[in-house]
Amino acid sequence: MPRLDARLKTVARQIRGACHVDVGSDHGHLLKAVIKAGRVEWGIAIENKRQPFLNSQATLAGLAAEVRFGDGLEPLAAGEADSLSICGMGGESIAKILSAFPRRVPDAVVLQPNKRPECVREWGLYSGFHLLDEPRTAGRRAFQILVFRRSASSPDPAYHDVDREAALLFGPHNLRRRDPQFMRALREERRYLEQLDRLDSRAADRLAAIYRVLVDAIEADTAP
Numbered sequence: 001m002p003r004l005d006a007r008l009k010t011v012a013r014q015i016r017g018a019c020h021v022d023v024g025s026d027h028g029h030l031l032k033a034v035i036k037a038g039r040v041e042w043g044i045a046i047e048n049k050r051q052p053f054l055n056s057q058a059t060l061a062g063l064a065a066e067v068r069f070g071d072g073l074e075p076l077a078a079g080e081a082d083s084l085s086i087c088g089m090g091g092e093s094i095a096k097i098l099s100a101f102p103r104r105v106p107d108a109v110v111l112q113p114n115k116r117p118e119c120v121r122e123w124g125l126y127s128g129f130h131l132l133d134e135p136r137t138a139g140r141r142a143f144q145i146l147v148f149r150r151s152a153s154s155p156d157p158a159y160h161d162v163d164r165e166a167a168l169l170f171g172p173h174n175l176r177r178r179d180p181q182f183m184r185a186l187r188e189e190r191r192y193l194e195q196l197d198r199l200d201s202r203a204a205d206r207l208a209a210i211y212r213v214l215v216d217a218i219e220a221d222t223a224p
Helices: 006-012 029-036 050-060 091-100 117-126 164-170 172-177 180-195 201-222
Strands: 017-023 040-047 065-069 083-090 108-115 129-133 146-150
Touching (some): 006 083, 029 065, 040 050, 050 065, 083 091, 091 108, 117 164
Parallel strands (some): 017 040, 040 065, 083 108
16 A cells, blocks of 8 residues: 555554544545555545645545544544544543544544553443454554454453453453564563663553563463
């Protein structure tokens, strides 16, 4: 898909539907890519800043898309879209946007938080959305893409039989897969946190969760 970096290409592969809304569209390249690839029939870009709004209008001109000005999901009607993406924001901001208009959130949601992904996982866990997958991009800075689907059943099976606190921080699917890139990132973060003179409560909890995950991995590898 042209003009997309590895992060947005990974997001784009998770998107498919009749009408997709991209909140915080910036230049509109993600929406343009999925429309031209035939992954969506109609796109809605939402921006709350003038220049990105104009950028998206220019990028999406002549395509099956429209650009709306407003905050979060305020410009969207309930049931208007069947899938949604929000990329490149902090997890707290993403969760706040989704919680502001819960009835306007489509059934399929793809989110890419730059930090605090646990806030997004908590939103899904307590808002009736199951976490289907969480692919990670390659490279030194690995972005997590969180793929959710609304479900009438509860609880989310992704969190069954895993350390709940660690799963919210690092992802239940990641804990089960234990792929080398993920485990290497945990070990690097452990070394970084261990070198700090003082840890606040959040960092201390995070380090404790990393220890538990690494110990569980060693025990699983050495089990008969």
